Amino acid sequence: MTGAIHTDRLSAFFDRLRSAPSRVLFLDYDGTLAPFQIDRDRAFPYPGVPVLIxxxxxxxxxxxxxxxxxxxxxxxxxxxxxxPEVWGSHGxxxxxxxxxxxxxxxxxxxxAGLTQAQERLRSQGLxxxxxxxxxxxxxxxxxxEPQEIDKLSDTxxxxxxxxxxQYPLDLLAFDGGLELRVRGKDKSQAVAAILGESNPDSVIAYLGDDRTDEDAFHALRGRGLTVLVRDQPRPTLAEVQLRPPQELIQFFSEWLAAS
Ligand SMILES: [Mg+2]
Incomplete structure (x- = not known):
């Protein structure tokens, strides 16, 4: 097991977690707890993760x-x-x-707009x-392949x-595709709602990997630890990066030990 996650910031976080009156752990699913699969119906968590959660x-x-x-x-x-508690479909x-x-x-x-979006994909054999x-x-x-993705993205x-x-809809790029959805919905609203329901002294963390998690990182700034779960670095608002699955499992193990 790597010792890489023992940064000062994480040590300080787990110290606070030990004496916290209450604890909140936000988790993204795909890419964070479960490695990406071409078949989305087979995206199961890393071994050992469900038991820890x-x-x-x-x-x-x-x-x-x-x-x-x-x-x-x-x-x-x-x-x-x-x-668990679940906020789905981006909240x-x-x-x-x-x-x-x-x-x-x-x-x-x-x-009406979403129906048209489906029809347009069907008309292109998608x-x-x-x-x-x-x-x-x-x-x-x-x-x-990357070239096919570029072409499909343009289409x-x-x-x-x-x-x-024409409609109150947003176009969103996520890791692995594009999504058209109702306007003004992102992960920050789920975070804000839970913060509003939580004890102000709660110790909180959010773990995510995707661009859509950046909205949540922003919403949690100053109120909780934000963690990017990802092999490669990328520009992010998150304070800490963990490489899955080992550092992720170590994080959960330490969370458990601190509670
Ligand atoms: Mg994700």
Whole structure:
């Protein structure tokens, strides 16, 4: 096991965690807990991770998943025995710790735009790369060669840009594709909502890998530790970087030991 995660910043964080009145752990799913797979339905967590997260929840940490995936997919794939809190579809859906579920309403106008987005992909023979989820249509290109990705990205942007102008929708680039979704929804809102519900003395961390997690890093600035989980460095607002899976598992083990 590498000792690389023992930076001063992390040591200070775990010191505070030990005496914290309450603890909140935000987790992205794909690329953070689960390595990317060409088949998205087989994106399971790194071995050892579900057991650690279950134990962290048992020991009283509020674990909150914040993901672009629909809630039900995270529950199916994560391999957890306990049900975590999940904000899915970039915060449009919410499964609370008590099991109650809510999804924000999408306007008729937004539905019309999303339907057109699907039709435009189908008309280009892209149905098998398309994913429909609450409030969004995604186009996935994982597994393609870089030149094919460039070409596909151009095609889809060309198809979808007119819809962004016509409907209250946003076009979002994520690691592995493009997504058209209801305007004004990103991971920062999930973070802000949980901060509003939490004890001001809570010790908090957010672990994520994607560009979409940068919104959450920004929202948590000054209130929690922000962690980029990724092999390669990249420009980020996160304070710390962990290389999965070893440093990730070490982080969870230390979290558990500190609670
Ligand atoms: Mg991710």
């Amino acid at each position: 279950d134990r962290i929840m048992e020991n009283g940490t509020r674990v909150v998943f914040v993901t672009g995936r629909p809630v039900r997919e995270v529950l199916l794939l994560s391999g957890l025995r306990r049900q 449009l859906e919410r499964l609370k710790p008590d099991g109650s579920y809510s999804v924000e309403k999408v306007s008729t106008e937004q539905e 149905k098998n790369r398309m994913e429909l989820k609450p409030g969004a249509v995604a186009l996935h290109w994982r597994g393609l 889809v942007r060309h198809l979808w840009y007119p819809l962004v102008r």
